[in-house]
Amino acid sequence: MAKSGLVLYIALVLLCSCFAWTQCAPGSALVTHLPGFNGSFPSKHYSGYVTIDPHHGKRLFYYLVTSERDPSKDPVVLWLNGGPGCSSFDGFVYEHGPFNFEAVKTQKGLPRLHWNPYSWSKVSNIIYLDAPAGVGLSYSKNLSDYLTDDLKTARDSHTFLLKWFELYPEFLPNPFFIAGESFAGIYVPILAFEVANGIDAGVKPVLNLKGYIIGNGVTDEKFDGNALVPFTHGMGLISDDLFEEVNRECKGNYYNSFSSTCHSKLSKVDQAIIGLNIYDILEPCYYGPSTWTVKAGKDRLPTSFRQLGETERPLPVRKRMFGHAWPLRAPVRDGRVPTWPELLNSKSVPCFNDEVATAWLNDKEVRKAIHAEAQSVTGDWELCTGRVLYYHDAGSMIKYHKNLTARGYRALIYSGDHDMCVPYTGSQAWTRSMGYKIVDEWRSWIFNEQVAGYLQGYENNLTFLTIKGAGHTVPEYKPREALHFYSRFLRGKRI
Template identity: 60%
Template sequence: MKALRFTCPIAFLLFLCLTAIRAAPEGSLITSIPGFTGRLPSEHRAGYVSIDGKPAGKKFLFYYFVASQRNASEDPIVLWLNGGPGCSSFDGFVYEHGPFNFQAGQSKGSLPKLQLNPFSWSKVSSVLYLDSPCGVGLSYSDNPKNYVTGDFQTASDTHLFLLKWFKLYPEFLSNPFYISGESYAGVYVPTLASAVVEGIESGQKPLINFKGYLVGNGVTDEYFDGNAIVPFAFGMGLISNDIFEACQKTCKGKYYIPRSPTCSNNINRVYEALSGLNPYNILESCYQYPSSTEEGKKLEGLNSTFIKISGRRWSVRPLGRDGRVPLTPQAASTFHVPCINDDLATEWLNDEAVRKAIHAAPASVAGQWIICSRRVEYSSEVDTLIPYHKNLTSQGYRALIYSGDHDRVVPFTGTQAWTRSMGYKIIEEWRSWLSNEQVAGFLQAYDKNLTFLTIKGAGHMVPQYKPMESFDFYHRWLDGKPI
């Protein structure tokens, strides 16, 4: 009997281990990464999931999966999506909360060196980084027509990716699953979450154990987001009393769509005052690429219009005709996002040895990696995401809406206003929250599992500017502990 008691658990564990090995896609395991010396802190897997394209061909969506360093068999799995639209989720991987970050002081021309990130989100959860939509980052298609997409197609494609991914990795089906992202992922996340919930309700297999979502500095609603910039600029001391009062008088509180020539002129005064600031974080310097003077003027011009209020929605970038979003690189004739230095990521992800190690297609197939895509033709199709948030939270799904409070692309004031507009009962009045025994920001919690949280001194990409504080609120919220 004693021998039986001893061998059964061992045999059972061996069975589980072999099952997991068989379940994981062959060739997806990453054993080493050029630029990083040492042992990987947890299991890493990467590769492509293919889905049918429209009207023809295949879409090959690239993922990088980082297993939790704590307890991968039980910890949540969190999907991460960068915004844009059209920006690669490797931005989050190497600059925000991935297992590595770049060593400081590296010069251009050699393979960048990586070091472990002490505040990686994979310390307490598994993180699934996805380059979406097709054509972004390392994702590609065998038919260029598949680079034409929009809000609904992107949600549908990503949902199909998830169903296929969980079929490849069935050992993770019981893990709690969350969807997260920042910036234009304020559209990606709730539309995808809604598609996932509809799939669950219809009994679609495999059944995803979806629990909730997180959105950082996410575009949400044209009225609230677009209306927030002028009051934000005034509150941060970026415009004078005279400019603010002129805007109030001529725009009558509606700044996102100038209603008169005088209102429009005053809004232009606001943007003239903001010119030259880093739109992603008003506390940080604006990196200027040392190219030609003419190219610098193009970037400067884009920087001032990148957040200019459009006639239709939000303050991220103006829309073209038919709701089409001109992606940053297309508008600037360059792939550099204003004020952002992406040289190290660009060199690292375009190194063929790196691509081979992470099972990504070579540049001859998938194209050169750039931080925000030039080949995706994207249409904005959803004017407000508030109904999506109401529907999801009313069904009991958890939601954390967080904002770096020094971002002028999607100011926290607009996000605070739209979360309040949901009309939910306040269960925790506005209060500070702590990280390392210091005030790290403020939060207000509502019923229906909705929390709004700010991070003091952070910009648009919160974990990039405040990694320790981001890790603190992330793991507390994910573990269901008070923030």
């Protein structure tokens, strides 16, 4: 064979092997085993770093779980957890990842991993991304990168996606969605906007963006701030009389009223809900509510809206079963908000237990298996870190939702209806405020012959959906139902 013919033959072989799927994926990123798990994987796993700024040594960590069904055709979904400052291994370990993690009884033992029958990798390829730099296993050698904001985070995540798809070009034809929960209600629409603008501008590679998914997401200061009082009344947590008093004195404005009488009535609401698990009012708290205070009105906004950029911020509360990144309001002691060290060394914060994920991701063998840097580079893995100083500078997300849905991108906004951290009442109100025509009037949706929640569909492919009995992290509380609506939305099917 002539030399030119041999070169052409080799090129064709490489091209064909790539189209045979996953052969183009970097071999060094393949995960072959995981400590704590025995057996073979039903689909391929890849993990590692994408360097988004070589001058600063800024590297974002990802973990890809390919679809167990048809990875060559199934959608690719980017998953982001919130915070700001929470690792997307939250979703991997506790929500919809491929494994269920079983804690061991011995103090130094690693968790045991079992297959999760309701993993979202049953129907999609899913990328768990730690972002921004400084979160989870992502890091930068220039500490100035740990001072960030909404727009910078979106730009960095967009850069990650472009470089990631260059590493995995076989996925470019697949439908692409961006998903997340909690403060990712900020991350997701801004990133989707960046991606959409890049597509329109002809940025290469061209991503096949189809839509986005947000669960119990922070969206708008006014709507989120006014959501708690209607929620507490609707759930029977405050009396009709108190609700009427609050409405009369606050005139429906619980978020930024300057009336001292309104504040007095809101204090009664605060007292009524002390001791409840804010992430699921049906569940007990992990430690206890003795020093935990939840506030109505402007002070009950997520920490992300109230104290961004401070060096001493309230603890980003998380759990094994109960909770997420930030509280409605930090516990107040002696008239002040305690510092990070005080809270981290205290067990008075309820619903906080990350022992399983922390033990697993700080194990040397686990880090080696998933191609993560050692603790000497990234520091200890924390579910929600205090390293990142984050500024919420993009304002309300409603303008982003209007832009994206008007351009034809599909949007699913879902809410666990027993979450008091980001109550469904706020999400229901802001989706309605978009002014879109209702095309699927409020109705129940069914799973396993039972009512699983309610939804309302709007024109421009916007859907608001509740999950009956679920808390803040829906796939954790209702994994079967979550997989059901997730898979149907990805396929464009009626839920």
